[in-house]
Amino acid sequence: MKSKQTARMEDYLEAIYELQKEEGVARVSSIGRRLQVTMPTVNSAINRLSEKKLVKHDRYGDVELTREGLEIGREVSRRHRVLTLFLSRILGVDEETSRRDACEIEHSLSPKTADRLTSLVEFILDAPRQPEWLRNFDYYYRHGKRPRKCYERFDEEEG
Amino acid sequence: MKSKQTARMEDYLEAIYELQKEEGVARVSSIGRRLQVTMPTVNSAINRLSEKKLVKHDRYGDVELTREGLEIGREVSRRHRVLTLFLSRILGVDEETSRRDACEIEHSLSPKTADRLTSLVEFILDAPRQPEWLRNFDYYYRHGKRPRKCYERFDEEEG
DNA sequence: ATAATATGTTAGAGCTATCTAACATATAAG
DNA sequence: CTTATATGTTAGATAGCTCTAACATATTAT
Numbered sequence: 001m002k003s004k005q006t007a008r009m010e011d012y013l014e015a016i017y018e019l020q021k022e023e024g025v026a027r028v029s030s031i032g033r034r035l036q037v038t039m040p041t042v043n044s045a046i047n048r049l050s051e052k053k054l055v056k057h058d059r060y061g062d063v064e065l066t067r068e069g070l071e072i073g074r075e076v077s078r079r080h081r082v083l084t085l086f087l088s089r090i091l092g093v094d095e096e097t098s099r100r101d102a103c104e105i106e107h108s109l110s111p112k113t114a115d116r117l118t119s120l121v122e123f124i125l126d127a128p129r130q131p132e133w134l135r136n137f138d139y140y141y142r143h144g145k146r147p148r149k150c151y152e153r154f155d156e157e158e159g
Numbered sequence: 160m161k162s163k164q165t166a167r168m169e170d171y172l173e174a175i176y177e178l179q180k181e182e183g184v185a186r187v188s189s190i191g192r193r194l195q196v197t198m199p200t201v202n203s204a205i206n207r208l209s210e211k212k213l214v215k216h217d218r219y220g221d222v223e224l225t226r227e228g229l230e231i232g233r234e235v236s237r238r239h240r241v242l243t244l245f246l247s248r249i250l251g252v253d254e255e256t257s258r259r260d261a262c263e264i265e266h267s268l269s270p271k272t273a274d275r276l277t278s279l280v281e282f283i284l285d286a287p288r289q290p291e292w293l294r295n296f297d298y299y300y301r302h303g304k305r306p307r308k309c310y311e312r313f314d315e316e317e318g
Numbered sequence: 319a320t321a322a323t324a325t326g327t328t329a330g331a332g333c334t335a336t337c338t339a340a341c342a343t344a345t346a347a348g
Numbered sequence: 349c350t351t352a353t354a355t356g357t358t359a360g361a362t363a364g365c366t367c368t369a370a371c372a373t374a375t376t377a378t
Contacts (some may be wrong), residue, residue, distance in 0.1 A: 008335065029355060035348055039356060048334080060343065060356060091275045101272050108263030116250045116300065123299045133292055140282045141275065167365065188325060198326060200366055207364080219326060219373065 002071055005054075010076045012045045013054060014106075016063055017073030025062040067143035080106045082118045082120060090124055092138060164213075166266035167237045171204045172213060173265075175222055176232030184221040204227055208284050239265045240279045247284055251297060 005013070019026035030041045046063060049055040054069035065073055080102050087098035109117065113128045124131060139147045164172070174193045178185035191201045205222060207215040213228035224232055239261050246257035268276065283290060297305045 006334070027355080028357090037335090038337065038359080040338085043357060044335075087272060091272065091279060093269075093272050093275050097269055097271045101267060101269050104267030107265060108260060110252075110256055110260050112256045113246060113250065113252050113260050116252055119300045120250060120296060123296050123305070127305075131292055133290055137279060137282050139221050141278045146282070146286075164363070184326080187327090196365085197367065199328080202327065254350075263352085 002068065002075070003052075005052075009045070009049060009052075010072065010107055011103075012042075012049060013065065013069050013073035014076040014080065016055065016065055016152065017070065017077055018131075020065070026064075027062060031063065044151055078118075079109050082114065082121050083109070085121050085125065086117060090121065090134065092141065095153050161227065162211075164211075165259075166209075168204070168208060168213075169266050169301070170262075171201075172228050172232035173235040173239065175213060175214065175224055176229065176236055179224070185223075186221060190222065213276070220300065235265055238268050238273045241273065241280050242268070244280050244284065245276060249280065249293065251293065251300065 012035070014033065016026040016032050019030050019034065020056055023030065028039050028042045030047070032039050035042070046055060047056050050057055051071065053066055054072065056064045056066060083102040083105055084098050085094050087101055088095060091098075093101070124134065136149075171194070172188065174190050175185040178189050182189065187198050187201045187205070194201075205214060205216050208228065209216055213215065213231065214223055215225060216221045242261040242264055243257050244262055248251050248256060250257075252260070265290075283293065295306055297317050
């Protein structure tokens with residue numbers, strides 16, 4: 001299934017998914033806190049999600065994910081994690097920025113792109129040694145030019 | 160200035176900016192065609208942008224960017240280009256996907272991230288030789304494991 | 319010059335997502 | 349057990365972005 005949701009609905013599903021993992025249950029209040037919206041806003045979101053059978057919610061009770069809602073929430077959460085890693089560890093942006101940007105971008109990644117990005121992040125971060133080019137990129141970003149050895153080894157490698 | 164707009168308003172500014180460059184002028188019809196919306200929709204967008212002094216538009220006339228509108232449109236267009244390059248040339252996703260994803264993601268990139276990404280794309284694509292790791296990543300993506308030489312050279316480089 | 323076509327505008331509707339104010343229920347503290 | 353506080357819900361408003369239908373103006377072709 002995993003029918004397409006609006007970016008915002010994905011945010012709610014992700015928040016609920018993560019709250020369930022972290023705190024056991026997701027409540028209207030905790031969802032609101034996490035997403036920085038008021039409780040009535042959460043309520044109307046929950047109602048829309050209920051209609052689509054993505055969550056279950058009884059008056060004054062916990063918010064629970066259906067099978068389909070859980071799949072979406074987990075997926076979004078996964079994309080989020082990969083993106084954060086990419087932004088902070090590879091691109092090298094600061095914590096705060098990568099956290100904020102990841103929240104936004106996660107909704108725009110097609111499955112294909114998410115898949116490739118996951119692979120890239122694994123490839124780089126699980127490498128048996130820290131890749132040299134990553135250090136070189138950092139140098140390039142800071143100095144606006146490549147370190148000398150990028151040129152030195154030209155012939156050796158490409159010849 | 161470059162005050163913050165909604166993602167959708169950014170789309171309109173970008174479209175107008177690019178139409179001006181490509182076709183000399185931006186018309187309600189050409190904007191609609193590019194963004195795949197009807198003319199009344201373009202109209203209401205233009206009105207909102209006018210109120211914010213980002214475009215100028217007389218009845219039945221061309222749509223023009225103000226100084227501030229132009230700055231935003233150019234910026235978004237730039238982010239778009241860099242993203243497309245990153246997705247297609249580095250991540251290696253197909254044309255169609257990178258075009259579509261770039262359209263979405265461009266609105267979510269903070270200036271900091273866009274800046275870093277631009278630098279990364281330059282660093283990689285303008286390199287004096289095609290970086291070996293990029294070929295290795297492609298191998299990794301297709302085969303699920305690193306090519307042998309990633310390990311072979313372990314001691315040489317890191318020791 | 320007039321008719322046909324393309325382009326542009328207005329009016330009105332619908333949905334998402336948000337808010338505040340007012341009210342209702344649960345939970346904790348005394 | 350009653351009161352105070354925290355949590356949750358309903359109602360009603362606003363704003364963005366989109367549409368269709370109806371109407372208006374420009375442009376093109378005959």
